[in-house]
Amino acid sequence: MSATAPAPIPITTISELRQHHSQLVRLGLASHPAHARRLFAFLARDPAHLPYAARLLAHHPDPRPALLNPLFATLPPRAAAALLALMLSLPLAPDHFTFPRLLPAAPLPLAAQLHALLLKLNYHSHTQSLNALLAAYLAGARHDLASLLFRTSSCGALDVVSWTTMVSGLCRLGLVDDAREVFDGMPERNLVSWNSMITGYVKTGRFLHALELFDEMRALGVEGNGFVATSALVACTGDCALARGREVHRWVEQSGIEMDDKLATAVVDMYCKCGCVDEAWRVFDSLPTWGLTTWNCMIGGFAVHGRCDDALALFRQMETAGVAPDDVTLLNVLTACAHAGEVSEGRRYFDHIVESHGIEPKTEHYGCMVDLFGRAGQLDEAKKVIDEMPMEPDLTVLGALLGACKIHGDINLGEAIGWRVIDLDPHNSGRYVLLANLFAGAGRWDDVAKVRQLMDERNVSKEAGRSLIEFDGEACEFRCGSLCHPLSSEIYAMAVDMVRRIKAEGYVADTGEALHDLTEEDKVTPLLYHSEKLAIAFGLLRARPRETLRITKNLRVCRDCHEATKYISRVFEREIVVRDRNRFHHFKDGMCSCKDYW
Template sequence: MIIFFQNIMSLTEHFCLKILDKCPDIQQLRRIHCRLIIAGNLASASHVALKLMKAYSECRQITVTRQLFDEFPQKDVVFFNVMIRSYVNNKLFERALHMYRSMNRIHIFPDHFTVPQVLKACSGSENLWVGLQTHVSVFKKGLHSNLYVGNGLITMYGKCNRLLEARKVFDEMPGRDVVSWNSLVAAYAQNGMFHDALEVCRTMVHSSSLKPNAGTMASLSPAVTCSTSSDNLIFMKEMFMNHARDSLVSWNVMIAVYVNNSMPADAVNLYLEMESCGVDPDSITVASVLPACGDLSALSLGRKIHEYVKRKRLLPNLTLENALIDMYAKCGSLHDARKVFDEMQTRDVVSWTSMVSAYGMTGDGQTAVTIFSDMQRSGLTPDSISFVPVLSACSHAGLLDQGKRFFKLMTDEYKIVPRLEHFACMVDLLGRSGRINEAYEFVKNMKMEPNDRIWGALLSACKVHSNTDIGLVAADHLFQLVPEQAGYYVLLSNIYAKAGRWKDVTTIRSSMKVKGVKKEPGVSNVELNNQVHSFLAGDQSHPQSKQIYEELDIIVGKMRELGYVPETDSALHDIEDEDKGNHLAVHSEKLAIVFVIINTEPFTPIRITKNLRVCEDCHIAAKLISKIAEREIILRDTNRFHHFKNGFCSCGDYW
């Protein structure tokens, strides 16, 4: 009978341990724990106690893990290793280091499993002092040749900004794996030494038998994210295509790299390719690609991603919800942005600021101001970034007094020191209100040196209100600050042309040619069936070019019947390579608008994004086309949104 009972207990223990190996949930884990206590041998079976400790740690029940540790009478190095790893995995780095020190005090010596975990704790807490002590101990105990110890030392020194030591450990390692290379790449990238990070990665690819993996992509991403070198981007893409496409991490990194390097079309195309490859996006993927959808006004794709988010139950998630608001706002869909905002369980300053910006960009300054006030009443404190969109909203809506009040509120009540962005908004606010002299005095009285955005806002106001004298002053500063930016030459040229000073217009043209200044080609993007189509002025490369130009001729004829006369001043002094040999009628915005008209059902809204400021002729044309085609046209340029409907624009013809 006794033997039979012992066998039953043994079977119970065996069954429980098998379940523990499968990482049970917390409720199941507690039931197993009770059964093992009833079995009566938990206090003496070290392998059972260790498995329970690991299981509780994975369930983030670190208090119970520590209780099991404390209650076991005969603890060896394995118990300390499990407890230290439990603390590290739960990001309790200081407790892990305290446990490490306590094992030394009772003369339990660390082994090659202990040291890597201790080094992780040093990395997580950036505790260089303990890291250095551990490195000395490693040499004394002969563990310096251990691969995992070496990798841990590289990571620790990298996190503590000791790159010479990290490189020395790497160079002296008798053997390296892909983690060793990734750790060194990450060490350089985390400390802003992007060139070195890329060079290490290139060396790994060309001179090592090891192949990059998702960890390499993640380690290298800060270097390429902050890089504007096309060679670096090409290298990253090749590495992704050839070595690292089997991991969701790699896809996420590559999408983020494209987004952060202002390549939204590439980011969206990669996301679509990811879907076609059967790789399921996660919340990181979605948060990365949504800004790209917004940049391209890819509303259909953005809505499709939103449906995926709801289907996968990724909400509530503050980061995702903020990204959705921003995407809808950039696509000009205020209704969708507001719906996401209203359904949020919690909101932060970013959520409120995004909504303020959304209304401000469309010219609804009064609603933007109301939302900003609602944010204040909600108990959140606006930060310096929050004041930029509300000041801009006041500017676009001509709310001079309210804009001045918000600037005073920011400086006097919230004690926020104005930044250049706030000053630029105030100059724009005064300039749009026709207070050119007041705007100029404001610039002269600034306590910091004005930048090109501030002088540019003043120059734009001078163009609208035909103030040549102050316009020349602003232009002179701009040509000194950013002599390569063609847009400011064009603005000054516009001022001269408006005043009939054609000789000065010619001088500006000549100056641009001598200095080699070229205006960035205008590109208009439009989405159709989840695909983004891009147009340049006079573009003949699109498969439907013949149909587009035929339809455009018909529409221009109808525009002329309504009194349309091309804005020839724009053609005369808007000096762009894209316009050479082309008529105003084939500017990129017009081509994009007609493309949507011939490919969609009547009354379907048209959404376009342009990388430059919309010209006066295209603005006039869009108003007329919205009336002729009975279409709402939502066009976002670098300044703001233009909602064209029934022959009118939301900007009031001032942008």
């Protein structure tokens, strides 16, 4: 009858370990691998206990590397290095399974020492050890050492994991062109290789390259999975490529890929950020279960589309389902209230979520409360939030208050906050423009000139407005006042006719923020060539009757373009969805979903 080991109680002191060890010795189980590893795991964490570990190892009847190898992956780097040094002192040479466990968490100096030991023990051509060393160098941002090791290794030592390790590591370091060179030279690729390269493009904002590579993967008949589908959907989201996003979604459904929480969130997020919140809701509502990130994504989607009631109703449904909100949920709920001007609801939900769910508000939450009060004209309440914040207000918080001062014409508070924001963020053109517009609205043209002079002195240029519109899977970009397009003459002519027709219906150009030294007629002309107007004109030329126009702008939509687009939607019988820097605007029948509150 075999002896029974004592129950594995937690070992917290060396005294407890000695007692446990003595019990194992009496039962004849001290040399059993599982029990021995438990003793070594405790001893290796403290250098003072290494002599004990050395004696334990020296008296072990079968001291093989396999006894200690599993520990290296669980110990902190310093303890793992100490245990390795103990092995070498006995001497007990590591084997080729030791290094793959040691290297992943090894800091650069230790990785270099292990590299030398690999060479000394002639394990440098062992594929798993080589792969672990490549990963360690790349994790330490030494892509030069990783590349040298990769290039000088024999072909027989490199496998698909080696090549993929280089691709993913270089992508993580932002070296996507180097990664693509390695990727193109791969003798064979697996799905991880494809996804690593596609993800690398996505994380560096090269969405078109990501989608082109995704198309190439599919054309070669490579069977995808949820990871690569998620990467492709994120690329569609970043590029505002709704048609491509729908195509990827169909591919997911036809391929039978499991819709896990991450993939479901990517689909919902794509539809929300491409202006199709109703499609996002249909996908969300059809899911069998929802994870927290999916709830957050849908609530946030409703929020940025100005559908406060839907966002709050979904949040209440989430609470009823027993899903605890997090700080992202709180931010989304506050954003929904801020975009709709629901001040009392925003205050109530802030208190409720913080108190009921124990969430500690962060700077962005206070910034959202400042935005909530500020948009509604309650500037004293907004300033009170800033004064009572437990941390220093950042640029987001102060910028929200400055924006509110501009909206409501509070020149005194706005001037003080504006110069403070510029001092904190001297190279951001938007800060100067907002302050200059505040002065312009008050007729303080000398101060407007001072702001512009300061921009010139600091070589800060105003960010040009850019608008994207997608047709047949192709995105066309238009810049304010500049048009390089094969249909430029037709687009300009349509823009002129478009404005002529809406003027006949009552549209009057808003020139309040135009340069003060221009005639009224000259002030109107630049407004005609704002990027979203050019994009809309192009859309009217190309789109089928009653087809929705979807436009993405890099800046906040101006008052004049907002008013003009309302008229265009009615006169031309078009629904127009504009995504600006802050939110979505759905224009239809002469109305906007924001109800002119943005």
